[in-house]
Amino acid sequence: MSNQEDLPIPADGLLLTHFLTVRDVARSRDFYAEILSGRVVSEENPAIVKVANSWIIMNPGGGPTPDKPEVTLTPPRPGDPVSSFLNVRVADIAAFYAAAQVKGARFLTEPLDRKAELRCYLVDPDGYLIEVGQATGILRGILADLPSGES
Numbered sequence: 001m002s003n004q005e006d007l008p009i010p011a012d013g014l015l016l017t018h019f020l021t022v023r024d025v026a027r028s029r030d031f032y033a034e035i036l037s038g039r040v041v042s043e044e045n046p047a048i049v050k051v052a053n054s055w056i057i058m059n060p061g062g063g064p065t066p067d068k069p070e071v072t073l074t075p076p077r078p079g080d081p082v083s084s085f086l087n088v089r090v091a092d093i094a095a096f097y098a099a100a101q102v103k104g105a106r107f108l109t110e111p112l113d114r115k116a117e118l119r120c121y122l123v124d125p126d127g128y129l130i131e132v133g134q135a136t137g138i139l140r141g142i143l144a145d146l147p148s149g150e151s
Contacts, residue, residue: 075126085129093134116144
C-alpha cells in the first residue's frame with residue numbers, strides 16, 4: 001500500500017474519483033498506469049491509479065451488497081450502448097496520441113478537428129471509452145458543430 005497522501009482521502013470537503021468494473025484488475029491497472037502515465041497507489045482490492053489530479057479505482061464486478069442492494073456491477077460487453085466515458089484533457093494531443101500508440105493504445109480514429117477542440121477516442125482493455133481532447137477554437141469562443149444526435 002502506498003503513502004496515505006497518495007490515496008483519494010480528502011482532508012476536508014470532497015474529491016472526485018472514477019470507478020471502473022473490470023474483468024482483469026492487473027491488466028486494467030497496468031493500462032491506466034502506462035497509457036495515462038499514472039502511478040499505482042494500490043495494487044488491488046481495489047486497484048487505484050493516480051492519474052494527474054485524479055484517481056481511477058478498479059475492481060472486479062459482483063452482485064448486490066448491503067449498501068447497493070439492487071445493483072450488479074459488470075464491465076461493458078462488445079456492442080453495449082455507451083452512456084458514460086472518461087474525459088481526458090491534454091495540452092498536446094499529437095504528442096499524447098503518438099506516445100499512447102507506441103504503448104499499444106487502441107484508438108477509434110486519429111485526432112480530429114472538431115472546431116472547438118482536437119479530439120479522439122481510445123478504448124481500454126474492457127471496452128470503456130476514453131475521450132482525449134485538446135482545447136483549440138473554444139479558446140477563441142468557437143464552439144463545436146454538433147451533427148444531429150451527437151453530444
